[in-house]
Amino acid sequence: MARLILFNKPYGVLSQFTDDGTGTPRATLKDYLDLPGVYPAGRLDFDSEGLLLLTDDGRLQARIADPKFKLPKTYLVQVEGDVPEASISQLRQGIALKDGPTRPAEAERIADPMLWPRNPPIRVRKSIPDCWLRLTISEGRNRQVRRMTAAIGYPTLRLVRWRIGGWAVEGLAPGEWRIIDGA
Template sequence: MSEQQKAKSHRKIVLFNKPYMVLCQFSDAEKRQTLKDYIAIPQVYAAGRLDRDSEGLLILTNDGKLQHELAHPDNKVSKTYWVQVEGTPNDKALRAIEQGLELKDGLTKPAKVNIMPAPDVWERDPPIRERKHIPTTWLSITLKEGKNRQVRRMTAHIGHPTLRLIRYRVGSWTIDGINNGEFVVI
């Protein structure tokens, strides 16, 4: 068996449905919730990040090459987010996201965006803040880049702040069938 075949046979890929307010690291000096509170698999590391206040798919692996492939922006691995925003974006606002927005750190690459029905997902604790007279809308946004807090900054830029953000897909992997706070090893 070649070294490459041995490495692949020992490769671990963990698909984790990260809960709200969990850090994408295994330790924290401030004693906040981290991956160690959910995953007891040695020597796996997050391939990319998901903000503490975001939820959904996080991939962990012991394969450095795969980790780099998924996390490095040059590789353009697409990611789909389900985003609950305040208000209802009009066609002009959605087209602006699709064409790319000028943010403080530069122009975003074109993205795919659609209004979607509210997904059948877990309750968030605490729930989002809702305003009595302002509706919310769910968007599906697919990116091939990952600037810091990009989705939140994009929706704010078009006048519809993000209330809840769930990463649904990375590459060909999704959170389908994985309960929030749980993981599967593939």
């Protein structure tokens, strides 16, 4: 029976069990999970936080990670600036990136989601406002959400993956995980 692990990946942790050994050592999944035989189903950047799924089932891993299955991924994104509705509308239509246009995203401005504190905290500038967006995409390009917000003129300050398909990080503190048997 397949095991699925929901893990709230903290900021500054690699989405793999080993570091490449070059440069300053970095935290890895091994620092948080001692579960032999499970592997990440997809990736989450070193400087992003939130839901990372791991499984011991290769088919399930492929179904979660492979973009051809178009599994929606929802992100809570804190951006620099006060994003107008016209810019949010651009996200909904798809954004032209260097590696081609994105699919249309579900995008909306949201109130501060009152998440756990990030360590280290984001840089706050008193003279420049920030705001939060909820963005749902069905692709998984490298640093896609960050590139999308930058393309509309609002760089990402903090990126938290909240949901993948029907699984959410809700109720898990950074570094915590939960097993779902028979996923």
